[in-house]
Amino acid sequence: MRILIISQHFPPEKSGNASRIFDMSNHLQKLGLSVTVLAPHPSFPSGSFKRKWSISESRKVNGVNVINLLAWQPNCQDPGFMGRIAYYLTFPLHTVLWIFFNLRKFDVIITSAPPIFTGFGGIPAKLLFKKKWVMDVRDLWINASISLGFLKKGSLFEKMSRAYEQICYSNADLICVTTEELGQDIMRTYKNIDGRIMRITPNGVDTDFFYPMNLPKKNQIIYAGNIGHAQDLEDVILAMKKINEEFDLKLLIVGNGDIKGYLEKVTVENGLTDYVEFPGLLPREDIPKIISESLIGVAPLKKLKTLEYAVPTKAYEYMACGIPFVGCGEGEIRKLAEVSGGGVIAENDPNAISDAILYLLKNPEKRVEMGRKGRTFVNEHYSRQHIAANLKSDIESIEVEKAILTLNDGISYAGSQ
Structure with missing residues (x-):
């Protein structure tokens, strides 16, 4: 054919x-x-x-x-x-x-x-x-x-x-x-x-390409994908202030898109340049490695009725690489987190996002368990x-x-x- x-x-x-x-x-x-x-x-x-x-x-x-x-x-x-x-x-x-x-x-x-x-x-x-x-x-x-x-x-x-x-x-x-x-x-x-x-x-997700690599973990959480208007990345950036009161780690926002410049400005204006980095677009071959060495992935959709059908590809990629994700939004992304056991959903608010991330940072055994469940789930279904x-x-x-x-x-x- x-x-x-x-x-x-x-x-x-x-x-x-x-x-x-x-x-x-x-x-x-x-x-x-x-x-x-x-x-x-x-x-x-x-x-x-x-x-x-x-x-x-x-x-x-x-x-x-x-x-x-x-x-x-x-x-x-x-x-x-x-x-x-x-x-x-x-x-x-x-x-x-x-x-x-x-x-x-x-x-x-x-x-x-x-x-x-x-x-x-x-x-x-x-x-x-x-x-x-x-x-x-x-x-x-x-x-x-x-x-x-x-x-x-x-x-x-x-x-x-x-x-x-x-x-x-x-x-x-x-x-x-x-x-x-x-x-x-x-x-x-x-x-x-x-x-x-x-x-x-x-x-x-291509589970042969995205898989858990046996690499030392770095003190970082990651967003890897389009930096666009549908993603609530501003609230994730603002959450880093509270997170770094207890943990010394960075947020990597990997990719490019329409609001990257605006988010860089938000980072500077809130004094968060030590905690948030924008590496830009990386070769696809580098993404599984940088995900695998991260502690948590973030998939923050804005809370809009018109986005309730959406599941960002990045959520599948995080799970395929064996790390848990913290998402925002309603509908299908919440269903994915609950059914897979590989993610948690926070309200679209810096405090709620920071609380969800801090919970996982303070419970490494839970992170490992969620990462294992997520990998198994996408391998079987996605x-x-x-x-x-x-x-x-x-x-x-x-x-x-x-x-x-x-x-x-x-x-x-x-x-x-």
Whole structure:
């Protein structure tokens, strides 16, 4: 079976979704599928890559065909609205043009969102070329944009985006979502979606890559991921003042994102530069090591109704490396902490966060126990190897259902003669 994956991000970019698409494509290829990934020239985080203006470039990554297409590439860390929209729109529009000349080479197309516009390629693939379309949905991008103040509720842009998403959901053969809550939100928001085409496909973690390394522990706690508006990192930073009244340790905020500069300013203004460090983006190969030598990982989501479906990939990575996590937020992240035994949830408040971290620091046996439970849990339920195998089965089931429908149509037609 020949699979085409359309994604806004792919390595050498270092975002969480880039690594997830890399793992998905790699594992599907190992399972015997022929996989091609369509992505723009590397440009995230903005300004960290040299701009490329070639129409397309092809390369092989672990047997996977990767084709980078020309798209607008912002050249600063926090691009304005027009720069972001140009980045998000030029790539999917280019994919539509590419599809008209190449889609006969593929059997199934997978579009990964966010951003929502990657679905542009799925519409002609399904409606014109009759290909099977799998929507890989990682979050409610429109809802999150409204709750975080980037999009005005009821605006023309929101209405147009909703109408476009309705077209996508109504035509997809399979909708893969990270959590049950996300699937339910989609079905509540959009009309006439058959629940039978929903599949839970968690972000998960590559448990062969992320594993507990036998390293001496350092006096540090870690955040490793996107430094964005949905994360309550400011409260974690402010919690470090109380924590360091009893323990001498540092908070490492590893990564990059829109609010990194603001958080660095918060750190300086509160006299916390001795306790909080921003190492920036590190190679993916370094992340399991730096997690393994940390005492605790933090996964602080803001307490918003529109984020209750979310489970940050970093929580899986902490557990896979055998350390407990302290999270914030409600919904799925709280469920993960409780069911796995690998994490605790604190209120979105510096005192509550510091109390949760101090409890674990004062109880090393509890930390070890939670780390062991977390590793076992993700290995059994959230390894990306198993997730890819399930996705392959789901994709193959589309073809089986198609064959059954064709057979039934033929029988019905014969019976009418």
